Amino acid sequence: MVRGHIDLPLTLDRSSPVPLTAQLADLLREAMRTGGLRAGERLPSSRGLASVLGVSRTVVMVAYQQLYAEGWVDGRHGSGTYVADGVDHGGRTARRERRERPGDRVRTGPADRVIDMRPGRPWASAYDMAAWRRAWRAAGALPPDDFPDPYGHPRLRELLAEHLRRARAVPVSVEDVMVTRGTGNGLDLIATVLLRPRPGEPPPRAGVEEPGYRKARGIFAARGAEIVPCPVDDQGVIVEALPDDLRVLYTTPAHQYPMGGRLPIPRRERLLAWARRTGAILVEDDYDAEFRYDVAPLPALYGLDPDRVVLLGSLSKSLSPDVGLGWLVASGGLLDLIAKVREELTDRTPGPVQAAVATLLERGDLDRHLRRMRLEYARRRAIIVETLGPLGPVVRGDTAGLHVVIELPAEVVHRLVERARRHGVLLDTVDRHHHGTPRVHGLVLGYGSASQADVRHACTVIRRLLAAP
Template identity: 40%
Template sequence: MRTATDLDLPLALDRTDRSPLQVQLASALRAAVLDHRLPPGGPVPATRRLAEQLGVSRATVTAAYEQLVGEGFLEARHGSGTRVSTHVGALPAAPPVARSAPRQPMAVRAAADLRPGRPDASRLADAAWRSAWRSAVLAAVPDSEPPLAGLPALREQVAAHLRAARGIAADPAGVVVTAGTSDGLALVAHALRAQRHPDGAPLRVVVEDPGYPSAARCLRRVGAQLLPVDVDDDGLLVDQLPASADAVLVTPSHQYPWGGVLPLERRVAMLRWAREAGAVVIEDDYDGEFRYGAAPLPALASLDPSRVVHVGTFSKVLSPWLRAGYLLAPPPLRAELEAVRVDLGVPVGGTLQTAMATYLAGGGLQRQVARARRDAAHRRAHLQALVAEYPHLRARGAAAGLHVVVELPDGADAAAVVAALAADGYLVADLTAYAVARADLPPAVVLGYGPATLDQLRGAVAALARAAAQDG
């Protein structure tokens, strides 16, 4: 059986070319993947071996490999080296040159799902991840349910994560383990309604418009009355907050879906409003790990921990498959949150919590965040450059997160453009799907790039540009 070091892979680098060697090497390897000289799932040469073969530094080969990992052509697997991504198998190999090749039936290509909310989980299962799960599975299984607020070990690790990554003086006693953002929001809504409206009156919650549809559905499901407030390029328009409300749900780190980062002066003004209105601020930090370039602004929970419920999730940096998250609650709300858990039960299994606690304690999450952020930054830069090639398109909201909003020409029918992209094999979202009450949103699509390959992004933007030009 041939191994990675036995592969006969002729690669030529031109040292008279101004292009850096690592760029040339990445291009040559990409071509070898696309024409299946490097087959899907197969190994690539070890970095040291290939560096010796080409007469370049090992760092040059490593940089080329890292670029292709970020593009989705290669996968780095701990313990088994670097391999060609199995996803490349969906791409047809370049046909051999022939004077008269027989016609082949057109292959049906699976749709590329570029709707927002999906992370890249391809590099998650490293040694630390497998070890954490192995120890959790081998541990003795208790004959009782997990603690109402979550395993103490996991709550300790979440608090440490919030202190290090968000600058929040988090007390483990205020951490509640959740089954993701929706579970956390429902838990907070139930607790607030029981605390503020024991007579059964609806909870009045300010929400961003446009905003997160799942959050709106969740709040409506628990009987909340939604009070939509418009957003602009910087996020929620704080000066439009109503005189009174029970709570405000806000995404200050990266407004969903518009993409604005709430300025410090608005954060301070919102907290002032909350104190005067007697309201609770629910800070949805759904993808706060993905920040590019600019230093993060202080979390709302770090500015006023007595009035802010900080809601976080592992879905974007790990995977929504886990259904794992957390919230940090101020002291006045903790007893009511526990009472809700008594009534509804604990939705997160003990084995998952044990594995997560071990993974965080060993630094696995910190390393995964660094990998995921580096890969996402590469895709983001590529996507921005692609959109910039078309003057009739405009990308916005790319300062953070895993998606961008691409504005279309005035008068374009966004729904028709979304349908045209779906026909071309690219699934994106219409911005109007995020409206709560607004009917004045500009024509735009929301495009996620979390798990996308560069080829998928290139094809999607080209298809988007064609559809927008035809419809506009």
């Protein structure tokens, strides 16, 4: 049942030293704990409640924002503020947890749901559908191109350059931006140009972080490169361990995949110095840099040295992989070489997709979506850290992105994954992201595609299995 309004005895004490905002948040919190407000019920508008209580609208809005950050309420675009799904009397998730032994097999059937906690999947269903439909209507009103530009639509390139300047503080010229079909497409174009075998020489060597992005290894290998695993630590790639004969190094400095390190400024400078000395090109994958928590942004490698870095990005984490759009930023003649190869391969990004994304950027819809999702993902991340952190395992990579790493002993990991699967929770392991013998063991816990209630339930399952003998 969804109410149009609430009729609760909310009384604020203006003589109290407790701020009105905190008082209101406490009263609403108590109503949700005791059942006065139930999951799915709508709270009054900030304007309406402010009028009833005789306070400024700001008091109500700040209280709502606090409850949102804590996971008590959800904001639905254009619809209002609702008690979050999964909250019942006592503030617990509404899902009833099974009382079972850790080794018991959970029956599966129509009533059971699988919770996917593997990394790389965003929460696509939260997008503003009115904005989405508006963007595609605008795209449908345009005629198809007779000869698609290999660089992409000029207007979209301008908007992407502005987006990168605003969101990542990267000084990008529109002439240096190419619209791609996503990160994989961009990587393949780079590999085609930079990793071509030279007559009479051994296969070119391409470095990939270890552990690192498996698809990057696969794309480089498919283009004939020898893959060189490059070790990382808790800050990112270890510069001193890099060999001098790499043509390309694929790196994720904003949030190392999967370990989560953020490459500090001094190490970024050493990495760029290594690239200048050896002649290597750094391929910087900015795959989830929009999502940061409690930390300041670090400058992109591309902005520090555009001549030695190619920057890749996409909408697969910020919006959805199904959109199939990304960007490649490279300066000098390299982008022209890539465009030439792209024409030879008849590779292109569909025009309607470009037009729709241009509308989302132009109207600010994508920026608003990113702001909402930063809050949403921060709440899910907090659930994981608060639930699993006190148990003792090291939690890595929780300052950014859509996943964390939970370090665990090697002998525990695979048994835990199998038992969690029986309980309806799908997990990923750090081992799977190594090219060679795994050096670090644990879980890569993604929280992008699961609801808050599901994240909490999955963490409860993991915690119970870890505590079992």
